[in-house]
């Protein structure tokens with residue numbers, strides 16, 4: 118008899134998006150003539166940059182010819198992409214990494230979900246709240262989160278609230294924890310940490326022998342100078358941090374799938390006897406065993422984002438979304454709402470009117486305007502009293518949504 122991993126049974130169904138879908142469906146049936154505008158989902162709407170399309174066509178042709186065909190590639194990623202990453206994402210910021218420290222993958226979700234395999238199941242952990250759910254759920258699956266307590270929190274997880282009251286800057290844990298997930302620019306709040314604020318986390322990790330998993334999936338949306346693009350801009354971070362990046366939102370790869378993870382050679386964790394073990398060879402071993410590489414065609418597309426044309430086109434896509442974000446910030450603020458994010462990120466975190474919960478405001482917005490948001494409480498208890506709107510729609514939808522919200526909130 119095969120015994121099941123019972124930790125999976127502890128997972129709460131992720132009802133957030135299915136609950137939203139049900140409510141939206143009911144609305145459609147009862148309001149068949151009101152066109153919906155979906156500003157709730159985190160998927161992009163702009164097509165892939167032409168440079169990526171061109172690179173993929175070329176790569177497909179190579180696959181059609183025995184002389185240029187590519188079979189299994191290196192599990193860690195092709196040199197051409199790794200070199201482009203080092204040269205474009207890190208060297209210009211004064212960060213020197215070696216090719217063996219980069220692991221190309223099929224996206225940041227897999228890597229954020231899998232990285233915990235390198236660590237014993239009983240490490241203590243901390244997350245910011247609200248949070249991208251993968252960090253918690255992947256740890257529930259291996260038993261690291263502990264047991265679910267009456268207050269809805271996991272016994273082995275320290276929750277670090279991020280609310281308007283602390284300007285969305287989480288306080289350092291008041292005790293030591295082994296593992297902390299950070300995501301900046303943040304999904305869902307759209308807020309960031311300055312260099313000085315991120316340095317406090319690196320210093321905490323150095324002092325407490327804590328491993329930081331830094332999810333930089335939205336790095337390309339940073340517009341302000343004082344916001345670090347990489348955690349390795351902070352001195353000492355290579356000894357304590359893994360960084361995870363994605364081409365999904367940067368270049369529209371949500372359906373194509375490519376990202377990468379940086380595991381510096383200096384980074385170590387301990388055995389129970391106190392021996393220090395480098396995590397880089399462990400992650401290499403994990404990837405070689407369980408992952409057979411991102412497709413050649415996809416990696417050529419990712420490489421094309423770093424060509425002069427590719428860079429221009431990626432920038433244009435990001436500016437497209439950020440133009441939406443700026444219209445949304447302006448209009449929602451003018452309508453009297455408290456609006457956060459949307460400056461260095463495609464997410465706007467909107468405070469609900471006094472006394473109105475996330476779900477209530479979600480429904481009011483839906484029924485009065487046909488605009489779909491995401492209730493903030495779905496991302497964690499500290500998300501109560503907020504909804505998330507994304508800037509990933511078309512300009513036309515975004516303008517129309519703001520017009521409807523303005524009329525409603527007048």
Ligand code: PLP
Pocket residue numbers: 159223224225226227229249300304332334362363364365371375376
């Ligand atoms: N990390 C964060 C914070 C995200 O919001 C997302 C996607 O929404 C991901 C990772 C997943 O990115 P990918 O498409 O590369 O798997």
